[in-house]
Amino acid sequence: MTAISPVARRIPTSIGNLASPAALLGAAALFWVAFEFLRDQAGLARLFATVYDLVGLDASAEALLQYGLDPVQGKLILAVLAIAIGIGGVWLLFVGMNGAVDLLGLRVRERIRPYIFIGPAVVMLSIFLVFPAAATVYASLTDGGGWVENYGRTFEDPEFWIAIRNNVLWLVLGTGGSVVIGLAVAALTDRIKREALAKTFIFLPLAISMVGAAVIWRFMYAWRPPGETQIGVVNAAITGLGNEAIPFIQTPTLNTFALIVIMIWLQTGFAMVVLSAALKGVSAEVLEAARMDGANELQLFFRVVVPMISGTLLTVATTISIAILKVFDIVYVMTGGKFESEVIANRMFTEMFVFRDFGQASSLAVILFVAVIPLMVLNIRNLRRQGIGA
Amino acid sequence: MSAQAPVLETAGIRPVRRSGFLGRTAVRVAVIAITAIWSLPTVGLLISSFRSNAAVRSSGWWDAILHPFESAQWTVNNYLSVLNADGLAGSFVNSLVVTIPSVVIPITMAAFAAYAFAWMRFRGRSILFAIVVGMLVVPLQMSLVPILRLYLEIDLTGTFLGTWLAHTGFGLPLATYLLYNYISQLPGDLFESAAIDGASHFQIFRRIVVPLSVPALASFAIFQFLWIWNDLLIALVYLGTNAEVAVLPARLNELVGTKGEAWHLLTAGAFVTMVVPLVVFLALQRYFVRGIVTGSVKG
Numbered sequence: 188m189t190a191i192s193p194v195a196r197r198i199p200t201s202i203g204n205l206a207s208p209a210a211l212l213g214a215a216a217l218f219w220v221a222f223e224f225l226r227d228q229a230g231l232a233r234l235f236a237t238v239y240d241l242v243g244l245d246a247s248a249e250a251l252l253q254y255g256l257d258p259v260q261g262k263l264i265l266a267v268l269a270i271a272i273g274i275g276g277v278w279l280l281f282v283g284m285n286g287a288v289d290l291l292g293l294r295v296r297e298r299i300r301p302y303i304f305i306g307p308a309v310v311m312l313s314i315f316l317v318f319p320a321a322a323t324v325y326a327s328l329t330d331g332g333g334w335v336e337n338y339g340r341t342f343e344d345p346e347f348w349i350a351i352r353n354n355v356l357w358l359v360l361g362t363g364g365s366v367v368i369g370l371a372v373a374a375l376t377d378r379i380k381r382e383a384l385a386k387t388f389i390f391l392p393l394a395i396s397m398v399g400a401a402v403i404w405r406f407m408y409a410w411r412p413p414g415e416t417q418i419g420v421v422n423a424a425i426t427g428l429g430n431e432a433i434p435f436i437q438t439p440t441l442n443t444f445a446l447i448v449i450m451i452w453l454q455t456g457f458a459m460v461v462l463s464a465a466l467k468g469v470s471a472e473v474l475e476a477a478r479m480d481g482a483n484e485l486q487l488f489f490r491v492v493v494p495m496i497s498g499t500l501l502t503v504a505t506t507i508s509i510a511i512l513k514v515f516d517i518v519y520v521m522t523g524g525k526f527e528s529e530v531i532a533n534r535m536f537t538e539m540f541v542f543r544d545f546g547q548a549s550s551l552a553v554i555l556f557v558a559v560i561p562l563m564v565l566n567i568r569n570l571r572r573q574g575i576g577a
Numbered sequence: 578m579s580a581q582a583p584v585l586e587t588a589g590i591r592p593v594r595r596s597g598f599l600g601r602t603a604v605r606v607a608v609i610a611i612t613a614i615w616s617l618p619t620v621g622l623l624i625s626s627f628r629s630n631a632a633v634r635s636s637g638w639w640d641a642i643l644h645p646f647e648s649a650q651w652t653v654n655n656y657l658s659v660l661n662a663d664g665l666a667g668s669f670v671n672s673l674v675v676t677i678p679s680v681v682i683p684i685t686m687a688a689f690a691a692y693a694f695a696w697m698r699f700r701g702r703s704i705l706f707a708i709v710v711g712m713l714v715v716p717l718q719m720s721l722v723p724i725l726r727l728y729l730e731i732d733l734t735g736t737f738l739g740t741w742l743a744h745t746g747f748g749l750p751l752a753t754y755l756l757y758n759y760i761s762q763l764p765g766d767l768f769e770s771a772a773i774d775g776a777s778h779f780q781i782f783r784r785i786v787v788p789l790s791v792p793a794l795a796s797f798a799i800f801q802f803l804w805i806w807n808d809l810l811i812a813l814v815y816l817g818t819n820a821e822v823a824v825l826p827a828r829l830n831e832l833v834g835t836k837g838e839a840w841h842l843l844t845a846g847a848f849v850t851m852v853v854p855l856v857v858f859l860a861l862q863r864y865f866v867r868g869i870v871t872g873s874v875k876g
Contacts, residue, residue, distance in 0.1 A: 262670045269737060273678020277685045285779045300778060301702075304693035308686040308749055309705060315746020316712045319720035326722060372611055378604050387862070388612040391619065394858035395851050396807030398826040402833060402847040403618045406625065406840060418637050418840070420621060452615065457869060464870045513716050516809045520830055535718055536810070545722050552718045563714040 211283030217276040220268075280307065320556075323549045330546030337550040347551075350529040353443050354512065354558075357450065357530065361511045364451040366504050369458025373466055374488060376459075386463065390456035397453070397516035404449045405521060408435040439527040446528060449517055454510065458503045465499035466492065498569060505566040512558055531555050626844035627651055633841045655845035659832070663842065664820050665849050668828040672806060672853075674737055675816070675824050679744035679805045680798055686745070687752035688760075688794065692782050694753070695761035696768060706757075712750040720747070721814055728815060740816045747811070748801050755868075759793035760786060796868025799861050803854050825850040 220234065284303045288296045328334040341347050372389055376382045392400065409419030410432055417423040422432040435445040469492055477491045493500070515532035522528040524537060531551060539548035624638045632641070632650035641650060660666040693699070694706050724743060725734070733739035763786065771781050787794070809826040818827050832846050858865060 262667060262674075265737075266670050266674045269674040270677045273741065274681045277682045281685070281689060282779075298699070301693045301697040301699035304697065304778070304782075305690040305705060308690035308709070308753055311683075311686065311742070311746045312709060312712055312749050315720055315724060315743060316715050316717075316750070317708065319723035320715050322723040323719045368611075372608075375604055375608050375611075378601070379608055385608050385612050387859075389615050390862075390866075391855070391858070392615070394803060394854040395619075396809070396826050396854070398809050398829050398833075399807070399847045399851045402829065402843050403622050405833070405837075406622060406844060407618050409840070416636060418633065420617065420637070420639075423637050423639075452618065455615075460866050461870055464866075509716075513718065516826070519809070520833055532718060535721075536813075539722060539725070540814070545726070548722050552716075552721065555716055556719050559716050560714055567710070567713065 208283070208287060210279045211287055214276055214279035214283050217272045217279065220272065277307075323552050326545060327549035327553045330549060331544070332546075334550075337546040341547060341550050341554070346524075346529050346534060349527050350524075350531050350534045353528065353530050356443055357447055357511050357514060358508055360444070361447045361450045361454070361514075362504055362507045364447070365454040365458045365507050366462075366500065368451065369455045369503070370462050370493075370500070372455065372459045373463035374492075377463065377466055386456075386459060389459055392453045393456045395453065397449075397514075398520050400449050400453055401517050401520035404445075404452075405436070408445055410434040410436070436522055437526050442522060442526055442528045446517055446521055449521075450511060450514060454507050458507065461499060461503050462496065465496040469495050498572065501569050502566060505562045505569070508562050509559055509566070512555065512562070531558075622844045622847055625840060626655055626848050627653065628841060629654070630839070630841045633844075655841045656849070659842050659846040659849060663828070663832060663846065664823075665825065665828055665846055667820065668823050668825045669849065671737075671822055672824040675740050675744075675812070676802060676805045678737075678741045679748070680801045682741060683745040683748040683752050683801065684756075684794060684798055687749055687756050687797075688787065688790065689782065690749075690753050691756035691760045692778075692786050694757050696765070697778065709750055709753050713754060715750075717747045717811070721810075725814060734815060735817045735819060735822055737816075737822065740811065743811055743815050744801075744805050744808075748804075752797055752801070755797050756790065756793055759790055763789055792864065792867065795861070796864045799857065799865045800868050802857060806854055 281303075284306070285300070288299050288303055291299065327337050331337060372386075376385045379385065395403070406418075407420050408422070409417070410422055411417050411419075413431060417426050417432055421435070426432050433441070436442055473491065473495070474487065477487050482490065513532050514530060515536060518524055518528060518530050518533045519536065524530070524533045532555065535548050535551040535555065538544045538551060621638045624641050625633050628638065628641055628650050629652045644650075660669075690709070694702060694709075728734045728739050733742075767785060768781050771785060776784070807826060808824075809830060812824045812827045813830075816822050816824065816827070818831055820828075823831070829843075829846050829850050832843060836842055
């Protein structure tokens, strides 16, 4: 790849030489505009006022600064600008940098070019993940009263242990439920004609946000005092069977189970799709051979098929576990962590935003990180063994 | 990716079914039951969003199915109300403003980086790549506090730009990893003959790599799109709930807080937030499934 003909390199004409710095300047200008003016609509109004000012429309500029943009118009202009900058800015950046490298000497440029290609990604990763992760570990050790106090207070907090207990419940029941139901649905739909249609219905919740799902299920679990009509499906069914309606959200421990059901509803489609693909990969000859040996369908499934897809089962389970360990939205919207339904990620958000205790929040983040690591390592290693990945 | 997921292609070879009519019926009944249970919550939401406040309060939504022709109970006012009075229309545009650049920027950066990692030789290649893949392990919670502190300092909280950059940073490890897996599998001969014909790396990338990588780019784009459109955490931390910038999930969460029992509005609001992901999902389901099957490691 390095042996690229030098002749081709000389093709960029004088226009080409000018174009690359121009592209770089353009990219810089776009990002500057984004940084300066695209913070909000007032910023946008300032941008337009500046432009009007430049072309001599002082009166219009005045009016804009005073009254701001028409909200709907402003929004739409903002949307178009944002998209233009998002797409154009990043392309200009690469085109410009690449062209700028072409201006350098032949030997230097091919040595620098790879860093131009990976540069933006590596810089962004460093700013948003590498350094912050280190800073969080550091903050958890030094913020406030130091690590003894940060971790000490975390471990003394009864809410923390409730969160740990709940996270374990989530992990076991949520992951187990999603994988078992997903596998069952994958195996069942494998045997019917309208397979794709049936799977779409199970899969659909995956496109729904956790906030949306929380609203959907708050409605499912809606509770009315005895004597009133129950408008939530679950309580209507319970009273229909002659029992008393249950306020799911406010009932400790039961509420955690109710929330886990939501996660299972969201994640089963994921498990089903991946496992279904794995099931189709089990070769027909193996199945025929097992049938010849007299295995019935159930034995066939548990003794032959399941062991053959165990790698995929592990991938699915670890992936869902990681998502579940970090679950935040569902708890935040449904209960806010009240009524003993706390989980680690929500605890951290509360420490950070409600109490502004960054030391505590950092130690909780580190605890979450430590819990995720083994699952993620297992996951990546397993993917590699299956030949997916580097 | 096509080499990694041959499973999808062997669907034609079905093993012989020995189960009789009874067995088949049982399977069918079970599948119908499960799909019905899974659809019930969403159907209830959809029906309730078109019922008047009085109707929602006085009877369960299943009553509406039993009496579909009592036209007095049906209305679209819930939607008009949440879109205008509750500001979901504005939040809808905000969601678009946040989502589109947050999808395009990381994919572009990741594609360049993936190409360089796969096909260019340079010092520090393997260590840098290890760092990128290693970042898959770091949950974004680890970044929340330091980035918030940084944003407070340089005044980037509550801005779209800050949110794009955050989504870009958090999306890059998975994007680079998935695109690397795909781009490194492309036939190298193709690039070599292009290079002999005088094409530069940039030209090879734009003319050959990008067009060939469309399936991988598309499936990651859908991933990232759904993830950002549905995100609440980053939206709350970096963008906030100010009506001028709030995205749909943040706004819907506010509604839950302020109008917790106004189910006619909440159901309509929830459906407004869901409609774009559902359309995207149904239209591009095939890419989405392929992406999920090949790279299910969102960090």
